[in-house]
Amino acid sequence: QVQLQESGPGVVKPSETLSLTCSVSGVSINRTRYYWGWIRQSPGKGLEWIGSIYYSGSTYYNPSLKSRVSISVDTSKNRVSLKLDSVTAADTAAYHCARHELRYFDQWGQGTLVTVSS
Amino acid sequence: SYVLTQPPSLSLAPGQTARITCGGSNIVSKSVHWYQQMPGQAPAMVVYDDRDRPSGIPERFSGTNSGNTATLTISRVEAGDEADYYCQVWDSSSDRWVFGGGTKLTVL
Numbered sequence: 001q002v003q004l005q006e007s008g009p010g011v012v013k014p015s016e017t018l019s020l021t022c023s024v025s026g027v028s029i030n031r032t033r034y035y036w037g038w039i040r041q042s043p044g045k046g047l048e049w050i051g052s053i054y055y056s057g058s059t060y061y062n063p064s065l066k067s068r069v070s071i072s073v074d075t076s077k078n079r080v081s082l083k084l085d086s087v088t089a090a091d092t093a094a095y096h097c098a099r100h101e102l103r104y105f106d107q108w109g110q111g112t113l114v115t116v117s118s
Numbered sequence: 119s120y121v122l123t124q125p126p127s128l129s130l131a132p133g134q135t136a137r138i139t140c141g142g143s144n145i146v147s148k149s150v151h152w153y154q155q156m157p158g159q160a161p162a163m164v165v166y167d168d169r170d171r172p173s174g175i176p177e178r179f180s181g182t183n184s185g186n187t188a189t190l191t192i193s194r195v196e197a198g199d200e201a202d203y204y205c206q207v208w209d210s211s212s213d214r215w216v217f218g219g220g221t222k223l224t225v226l
Contacts, residue, residue: 037215046220047153047161047204060213063119096160100215103167103208104151108160 002026004097004109011115012091018084018114022097029078030055035100036080038071040093041111048093052100053080087116120209122218129224136192138221140205143186148207150188152181155202155220164203165190192223200225 008020022036029036037052051061053071061069068085080097092115099107123141130136140150150168153161163172165181168188178193192199205218 039217046202047206047217049215049217052215060215062214063212103149104163104206105153105161105215106163106166106172108162110160 002099002107004099004107006095006097006109006112008095008112008114010113011117012087013118014088014116015086018082018087018091018116020082020095020097020112020114022080022082022109024078024080024099027099028075029073029080030075033101035060035102036071036073037098037100037105038080038082039096039098039105040091041096042090042093045093050082050084050095089116092116119212119214120207120216122205122207122216124203124205124218124221126219127222127224129226130195131226132196133194136190136195136199136223138190138192138203138205138223140188140190140218141186142188142207145188145207146183146185148183148209150181150183151206152179152190153204153206154199155204157201161204195223195225197225199223 003025005023012018035052038050070083094111096111097109098105152165154164155161164179168183169181180191202220204220
């Protein structure tokens with residue numbers, strides 16, 4: 001049974017870096033054909049794809065966030081990490097990690113709420 | 119960039135048929151996937167590759183894709199179907215995964 005669990009600080013100050021981790025169990029993140037993505041949802045809003053990383057290490061980012069985003073994997077701990085620089089109040093959202101094949105997202109974490117506030 | 123357009127809301131009485139649309143340029147050329155999100159929960163896929171259902175999803179959920187519009191149809195809606203529904207595609211021209219704005223389904 002595949003499970004994804006996001007973790008990280010619930011509050012980040014403006015202009016600082018948001019750092020989140022997605023711990024994966026039930027499957028190796030090294031497994032071929034899978035991507036590992038981050039999706040966020042601002043309060044009362046829709047889903048926004050942030051970026052994804054392929055098992056090979058190739059990364060793909062939403063152009064609207066590309067200059068501030070970095071996604072990486074730690075295969076020894078079976079974790080995927082997200083860093084978002086220079087955050088503002090507009091980055092306040094629930095952040096979900098998800099596994100996906102090329103086309104669709106088949107496993108999701110519950111998400112973690114991050115509030116940007118001084 | 120590729121854009122998906124959904125109606126913000128849809129309200130129906132129990133037993134009626136819900137048709138949630140997802141508009142995009144020549145969307146028929148892409149595979150469309152649909153997710154259901156209950157309040158406070160993670161999204162869960164209800165239809166993938168235009169019309170296929172994951173294991174455990176009732177036959178009441180079905181999908182079509184034609185021209186510039188994909189449609190998620192929920193037959194005989196129930197109170198338990200009340201949720202937000204999102205369409206999603208992979209835009210191969212830009213290697214981006216795109217979501218629609220979501221449709222809030224209310225069962226009166």
